[in-house]
Amino acid sequence: MDAVVCLVTTPPDQARPIAEALVARELVACVNILSHVESVYRWKGAVEHDDEALLVIKTTRAAIPALDAALRELHPYETFELVAIDVTGGSADYLAWIGASVAPPAG
Numbered sequence: 001m002d003a004v005v006c007l008v009t010t011p012p013d014q015a016r017p018i019a020e021a022l023v024a025r026e027l028v029a030c031v032n033i034l035s036h037v038e039s040v041y042r043w044k045g046a047v048e049h050d051d052e053a054l055l056v057i058k059t060t061r062a063a064i065p066a067l068d069a070a071l072r073e074l075h076p077y078e079t080f081e082l083v084a085i086d087v088t089g090g091s092a093d094y095l096a097w098i099g100a101s102v103a104p105p106a107g
Helices: 012-024 061-074 092-101
Strands: 003-010 030-043 046-060 083-086
Touching: 003 012, 003 061, 003 092, 012 030, 012 046, 012 061, 046 061, 046 092, 061 083
Parallel strands: none
Antiparallel strands: 003 046, 003 083, 030 046
């Protein structure tokens, strides 16, 4: 099992519904919601500023394609953030829990 931490920003009012759906679908083991982050980014040639929530998602590398597909369904942004960071170490029990909590990919 290869654990990853994924970062996803959302409108604040969408953070909990998205997090709950991802956990309920067994695509992720856990989602931490940081309820207020200020994002500064370039979009369509202009510098933008938005208040967002940050989802810190614990899942497996194998679940990333299904996570991406679910976010395409659930996320309101045209182009949403989904960045996966490999976990190279940590509590063996916690990492095992992540693996046990995420359903294996279909097919």
